[in-house]
Amino acid sequence: MSITNTLTFEIRKELSELIGDVSAKGVFNSYGIFQEKSMFGLFQDNYFYLRAVGKLAQYLESQGAIPYMEHSEKPVSCGINFYLLPDKIRENKDLYKSVVLWSIEQIEEDRNQKEMAKVDLIRGRVNLSVRHERLLNKIGIRSFDDFFKGRSRILLYCT
Secondary structure (H helix, E strand, O other): OOHHHHHOHHHHHHHHHHHOOOEEEEEOOEEEEEEOOEEEEEEEOOEEEEEOOHHHHHHHHHOOOEEHHHHOOOOOHHHOOEEEOOHHHHHOHHHHHHHHHHHHHHHHHHHHHHHHHHHOOHHHOOOOOHHHHHHHHHOOOOOHHHHHHHHHHHHHHHO
């Protein structure tokens, strides 16, 4: 058994009972807790921090969760959106499960939004690069849709 698996065994077991298969991977001076490709937690010095943004972060703070950057003695910059869960959440298995699933859902939504944004990038098209994107950006064309709208204006201007 690897050092990562040994040190994170208890938290992985606890989370596996709630949400199914989870894994751990070394991240700077802590361990990232993953379900499939989604890193939803940090484990450092026997403390588990859950990733939360927006309404979930507000909810956790209202329940007494402590931000990672305030709690950890050796914080890393990747821990900005992570919170140490209070005991009242971790002891209530249904609430704990729903909060963890909410966090994973936020991560997946964020990933989907980023993928959708990439689709509209000029540099993502065949035969176009960042160089083309920067040049077009100087004349106000920031997306592929803008490119086609601008093209029609240029064609009207030239005729």
